[in-house]
Amino acid sequence: MSKFWTILRHTYLSHLKSKSFIIMTIATLVIIIGLTNFQNIVDLFSGDDEDSTSQIAVIDETDQLYTALEQNIGAVNEEVELTQYDGTEEEAKNAVKDGEFQAFVHLVLDDQNLPAATYYAMNASESSTVNQIQQSLSQLKTGMVTQQAGIDVETVEQMLAPVEIEKVALAEESKTEEELNQARGLVYFMIFLIYFAVLVYGNMIASEVAVEKSSRVMEILVSSVSPITHMFAKIIGIALLGLTQFGLIIIVGYTSLKMNQNELVGGMFEYLGLGDIPISTIAYALLFFILGYLLYAMLAAMLGSLVSRTEEVNQIVTPMMLLVIAAFMIAMYGLNDPTASFVTITSYIPFFTPIIMFVRVGMLDVPIWEIALSIGILLVTIFIFAKIAAKVFKGGVLMYGPSSSLKDIKRAIQLTKKD
């Protein structure tokens, strides 16, 4: 047992102190801080950018629209500033050309005595301001028309209000739309976490094993400690490393979020459903995370033990990566349609369970026996794989040769047999 801890400590510390790990962690933290302070950063750059206010000249030949228009626009958008222009049309156009104004609006009343306008700007492509002016004028027009027709304001409001539709799910396992939206954000977040953890740490384990093998230090290691102890100490050591990294990210992210909560309320924060997370979802996330990591980590250690040179690691872990990517793709699909039978079936396949069953658990009210079944299958698979991986690892670390393919699994197992 003490050798187990020695290897675990060595694996953990040597990675913790490595340059690549430190750089990667710091880079991630900087990105996290950047994301959580997004609003502040945007404000910082737009704060002193006064020119973004559009100065627009208005010639009002109707003598009744300008005040209403200015009030209307001012309420919607502070960045558009209207000025009543005293000169002629030509003078106003020249003022736009000189850059004194962004645009010039000529307000008139048409033959039906309703508002009409012409918009002059250096280029007519800038549409948001035009749209706002159009909307404001339309509102004014509605008011004028209803007034002319003698309909009172309340009637108009009733007429224009949208019809309310309430969604009620009849299936027992569905959650309400509101719950679903909230869950989607969190599940999405967790899937990413699991996906990246498996990708990054799985690769780390495989290359770690390959480095020890290619530098031939492995032969000394396995003569001191049993390969099985070695493999599991390595897997847990890297797991602790991952937890350290995630822990740091979560602490820094959470603190940074808290500090900026005011800006973020109603924004991404709520979209991710982080405001109100059900405890069971967190527990499942943790459980599936650990099980998924274990399964893939053993797979990675096994594959890493088969290659003779570190350059071959990427090649040999490709099938494993494809599995994770496939799981991720199905999960993305499952986020939009969690009840699809395709998603249900794949959630029982052990290599997909950690991600896809979690999608179902997070998005639906899955019966407990289904969850138990999938976890059962996963546990059995992990157990079987632990045996196979340990065997392959034991033989694989002694095997050197030019080709590194999955066929070597058979050779490696053969090597550990008595004959």
Add this chain to the structure above:
Amino acid sequence: MTLELNAVTKKFGSFTAVDHLTLEIPESQIFGFLGANGAGKTTTFRMILGLLEQTYGTIKWNGDSIGYNKSHLIGYLPEERGLYPKQKVDEQLVYLGRLRGMEKSDAIKQLDYWLNRFNVPEYKGKKVEELSKGNQQKIQFISAVIHNPKLLILDEPFSGLDPVNVEMLKKAVVDLKEQGTSIVFSSHRMEHVEELCEHLCIMHHGTPVVHGGLRQIKRDFGKKNVIVRADFDVSFIKDIPGVVRYRQVPEGCEVQIESEEISQKILSELQGKGFVRTFDLEEPSLNDIFIEKVGASYE
């Protein structure tokens, strides 16, 4: 603490890598384990260490089988050298020492002792990849002996070292033997084996073809060497019956003869032909025995 191998056989599928190997290596002995590449040496070492399981036969050390619970008593220097290239010498030797069951403080003490003994204390804080190949070899040797093992397996310990360093390591091996360590020693350099080992075994295709004490082996071999240096042409010697091998060298020849008596025949043939500078009858070298037993074309 005697190491005993009894009829140990290892098959990989239909291929027999080691066939009925029986050995006994007592305490305080350096046992030479020789053989051409692929003769089954590394496989035997791996079986002794428990990395591979033998198909038949038993391997006992002091009457017990060898498992990881004994790894603190065993030292291993594999033929393929390997250390963590990016790690510092002290870090990884302490790590490897701890994996052999040492306390950290103890490992540091032993490390300092060995680094000083090999005149390289300045390498303590250096990364292994910064060291020359010969110096990496020394570090590797330390990794095999740092925990003061009772059974030490050295696979080609001196390859790639200059003569000064070879002497230094040889001295260390002999010291360990005198402290009671059983040492299994494999080398392709026969002069090293002749110098260090009193007992040896030559493996050929998984079978021991020669086995026993060095002196006995030489005596049993029968054949002897005769070295002749003379001022005249001595090539007629190769036609004398009983001369097995003939090798022309400047100013004479070196021949292998079937038995001692043939030397007298050669001597009488040489008489009267001219000035003989050297006439020497020698024991066969281990090299001769090896080549004879394992086959020619091996150097």
